[in-house]
Amino acid sequence: MTDLLVALLAVCAVWTGWRVFRVDSMVRATFSLMLSFVAVGAIGVLLSAPYIGVATVFMMAVEMMVMAIFMVMFMMNPAGLNPMSMVHQHRVSIGAGVLAFFGLAAAILVSRPPSNPVAPDADVVTELGLELLGPSMLIFETAGVTLLATMVGAVILSSRQGRFGSADEGSRPPGLTEGGDPAGQRPDGGGGGHHHHGGHG
Numbered sequence: 001m002t003d004l005l006v007a008l009l010a011v012c013a014v015w016t017g018w019r020v021f022r023v024d025s026m027v028r029a030t031f032s033l034m035l036s037f038v039a040v041g042a043i044g045v046l047l048s049a050p051y052i053g054v055a056t057v058f059m060m061a062v063e064m065m066v067m068a069i070f071m072v073m074f075m076m077n078p079a080g081l082n083p084m085s086m087v088h089q090h091r092v093s094i095g096a097g098v099l100a101f102f103g104l105a106a107a108i109l110v111s112r113p114p115s116n117p118v119a120p121d122a123d124v125v126t127e128l129g130l131e132l133l134g135p136s137m138l139i140f141e142t143a144g145v146t147l148l149a150t151m152v153g154a155v156i157l158s159s160r161q162g163r164f165g166s167a168d169e170g171s172r173p174p175g176l177t178e179g180g181d182p183a184g185q186r187p188d189g190g191g192g193g194h195h196h197h198g199g200h201g
Contacts, residue, residue, distance in 0.1 A: 002046055005042075005046055009039045013043070017032070019032040020032045020033050028063050037064070041057035042057070048079065069151055
């Protein structure tokens with residue numbers, strides 16, 4: 001059963017990784033890459049490497065979510081969802097992928113497995129966690145709070161309701177006096193709408 005699950009997860013990891021270069025949206029590519037990493041992490045759990053597997057899932061899921069949120073915030077292509085080319089330098093990319101595949105395959109085939117087994121009663125997950133996070137727990141906790149604040153702020157900044165009105169209807173800052181001209185720079189072209197550079201609406 002374990003062998004079957006590993007094989008299915010491996011197929012899922014390869015297929016979702018391939019989809020990163022086939023979809024036409026940065027956000028869809030981000031979520032495809034996240035699914036590929038989740039499948040790899042699950043394989044690690046099945047192969048008796050639970051710490052590495054779970055850490056891979058947590059780290060990559062958070063990283064991909066932050067990437068997707070920032071794409072929604074800042075991409076000129078609205079929300080990174082409009083069609084766009086996801087592949088550049090085709091020949092170089094294909095060559096690098098082929099070389100990486102054969103190099104990793106050769107390393108797996110010629111490397112000798114470790115011959116010093118761990119004692120069956122050893123709590124390797126706890127020991128590894130203390131070794132990696134023991135002296136740096138405060139740093140990791142601080143980074144976690146910072147990432148959470150970043151995600152919350154990104155969601156707020158990318159919300160439909162803008163500072164001076166609905167973001168998709170155009171808005172302008174209120175006047176200094178009731179019924180007066182808007183504060184700050186007067187919008188170009190009248191009508192109270194924002195000026196969009198390069199014809200982007």
